[in-house]
Amino acid sequence: MLSFFFAVSVVEKRLMDVKLGELGSWLGARDFTPNGIISAVRRGHDRYYNKYINVKKGGIGGVAMLIVGYVAISYLWEYDHIKHDRWRKYH
Structure with a gap:
């Protein structure tokens, strides 16, 4: 069986x-733009939706x-507030 490998330009490749x-x-x-x-x-949303x-x-x-x-992103957004909350004294 012959297998042909075609050269794909860098523009057409996926990131992976x-x-x-x-x-x-x-x-x-x-x-x-x-x-x-x-x-x-x-395209990313469509790929995710169709796969999962x-x-x-x-x-x-x-x-x-x-x-x-969502939990990871919300934690990252609130990390500065959480970090300062650890150093407060409650008395």
């Missing part, structure tokens, strides 16, 4: 497929990841 030396040219080829960022977020939420035999995994992500 990019080598460290190609990272600069890959980032330079990204679209950082507001419409480009919105479309990238939309929109399945025939779904579990709690996709929703649990959203909840854990």
Whole structure:
């Protein structure tokens, strides 16, 4: 059986497929306009939704990841307040 390997340009690769030396040219080829960022977020949301939420035999995994992500982000946002709250004396 013959297997053909086609060379894929750096622009068409996903982030996980990019080598460290190609990272600069890959980032330079990204679209950082507001419409480009919105479309990238939309593609990411669609990929997440189709992989974890929109399945025939779904579990709690996709929703649990959203909840854990929300808890982690809210903790990071409130960390400065929590850190200062530890040093207060309650008397």
